[in-house]
Amino acid sequence: MTHHEHPDAALVRRAYTAFTSGDMDTLGSLMTGDCTHHVPGETRFGGHFKGRDNVLGMYRDLDEYTGGTLRAELGSVLVDGRGHAVATHLLFAEHGDRGIEMPSALVFTIIDGKISDIDECVADIEELDSFYSLDG
Template identity: 25%
Template sequence: MNEQRFGDLVERFYRAFLTADQRALGKFVAPEAAWIVRLDTALSGAHHGPEGIAALRRQIDELTAGTWRPFREDSFDIAESPWHAVIMDRFLAERGERRLDSHEVVIVAVEDGRITRLFHYLHDPAAFAAFWSR
């Protein structure tokens, strides 16, 4: 897969995730894929396949009463190489009295034209953990 198509694939995946489009996620995410969210929070763990990643997105909406969102519709960047892409964005959300303003990075691996692994990294892990704590 050439780099242009690789970046396009990751952007289409990201937009599908943001809009909770499970059907589109199924096109971009391999059945054996896993999105790894570290720390000890309500979101932590490995979310497997398109269904698990769609469930993660639904969980985010449920926990934030639909307030979770990117800073702006166009606030993301995607950096890429022949082996990985990195999605960078800033997210805002409310959860009761808690407020989230978080710069986050997701490293994406693609094999055979489908996303196989996603690793989540945070600018401020303590703030993320406090917001998403159980």
């Protein structure tokens, strides 16, 4: 973190901290009510989750699916000063006897100091789908 961190970068860092610690109340307070998270892939975790409650519900489902092992190790946060931020991270999760580790990024749209849109990008959509489609 730099001395002159942009407020949008600070917001994204707070969101990552809340997500990583499972603090959905704080995370929800950083989003607009109509926030949408766009997730790549064809599984139940892929698609467009519209509305803060649906986004947070998807995060809770991911936490349950991964037995609490899902984490995003934040790399860098880049901002344009016009309401957009890009955060890179390394995604880790386990399900059953299988794990995944994948470079990923989130592209945020920020309006009036709150996250209004999240576009998720991953290194390998097919591998992510395979992981999210495991039984047992």
